[in-house]
Amino acid sequence: MTDTPVRPTAWTLRETPIGPLLLAATEKGLVNVVFHARGRTLDRALSQLSARLGSEPLPAEHPDAPSGHLEAAGAALDRYFAGSPVSVDVPLDWSLTGGFNERVLRELATHVPYGTTVGYQDLALRVGDPGAARAVGVAMGANPLPVVVPCHRVLESSGAIGGFGGGLETKRALLALEGLLPQPLF
Incomplete structure (x- = not known):
């Protein structure tokens, strides 16, 4: 039995000028951003999220996915990559660091x-x-x-x-x- 707390996680891919970003969020906020999220990089990132957060990440469109913060993060990143001189200000879940x-x-x-x-x-x-x-x-x-x-x-x-x-x-x-x-x- 694992002592990893279960954190339901939603994920989506966001196309950006620097390539695809994996965005993952829990109910608390954005929990992970991964560069160059294609193929094995994407698969590895989703596997690591599953292991570290205790549940299989769900695609944002899944009805049980906690995807509310993904929309806000995606919109903020769109503004950032369009050159808006603001920091990306979205709720963050610090579960993957300490x-x-x-x-x-x-x-x-x-x-x-x-x-x-x-x-x-x-x-x-x-x-x-x-x-x-x-x-x-x-x-x-x-x-x-x-x-x-x-x-x-x-x-x-x-x-x-x-x-x-x-x-x-x-x-x-x-x-x-x-x-x-x-x-x-x-």
Whole structure:
């Protein structure tokens, strides 16, 4: 028997300028965003959600799916990708993170607005752990809500863009969308 609390989950795919995003939500809010959600990536993400939340994710159109937050998240992401200079503000379910990672991600979501960046070290200082810049990088890599919790806005102290779970081209595209990098020529 598992001690994983059962969280009914709904999911949908959203086509965006950076490729398809898997959006998953519980009754509490958006719980997961996954880049490049096709084929094996999609299958793996849905399997991981099932294992971590204790129930098989249901497609948003299923009558038992808790899909209310998916519509709001999709609309907010549409505005974001259309260039609206606002952060994606939807209820979030933090079930897929915890501890230090959650503290860092909540700080990022709350205090690093659209069109701004922050360094790994600065983020470590903001959460009261000045020696944890590398741990901040780990938290960014484990972010279950990329784009919505804007880990693409975290840069190296040198100003280099650093790594990114969605790929460097995706990070560059998101930073360009927010006016922080020039738009690609083609």
